[in-house]
Amino acid sequence: MPLNREEREQFLAEPHVAALSVDAGEEDRAPLTVPIWYQYRPGGDIWIMTGLGSRKERLITRAGRFCLMVDRLEPTIRYVSVEGPVVSTTPAKKELLREISARYLPPEKVDGYVDFAWQEHGEQVVITMRPQRWVSSDLGQV
Template identity: 55%
Template sequence: MALSKDEREAFLAEPQHVGALSVSAGTDRGPLTLPIWYHYTPRGELWVLTGSGSRKHRLIEAAGQFSLMIDRVEPTTRYVAVDGPVSRIEPGTDAQLEEVTRRYLSGDAADRYLDFARENLGEHVAIFMTPQHWLSADMGSF
């Protein structure tokens, strides 16, 4: 059964769902699809952080759009997929890094990851997407 607008936006905004991001990788191969941490506020934009100049960054910038899908299997089997245009790309901030990290990790694990990211991952960009198309369903429990 399809989710209502409020249900799908609330599900997308729940913490700890790792997204599967897809972006066109050109006409001679399938899309680049990979797991990614993201942030979403209902009725707002979705954003991801990625390395500045990374393949993902370059492909998203070239395509001008991307898709993101999340799912779960408990307590019910549910998914939400969204795609839309890139609304802007800007330098990532430490506040964004902290916000998205603490969405997925807590306590010491978050602190250790933040230390690692700040020391080893280099500059990031924040890529914002305006959700335009939604697919969603909750198929109940099995």
């Protein structure tokens, strides 16, 4: 059963680790698909943070779009996939790293992780995508 707009946006707003897919840009390769943290608020755009010059960043820049898919198994099997164009790429800020880290980590781990990541992960960028196409379903309890 497809989710309605409110259900799919609310589900995407929950802190799931997404599978990000982007065209690998080569005829004999499948899309690059990797797990990633993301930020989303219902009705808004989605943003991710990744390394400047990383394969992921280069492929997203070249393709101009990407897809995220999130799912769960309980209490029902549910997924949302969303795809759309990149609307901006900007240098990362420590405040945004803190925001996305707080979405996924326990409060007592955020400061330590942010300090480590800010110093050790190299230059990061924030890539923002405008949701354009959605696929969703709740398969119920199996």
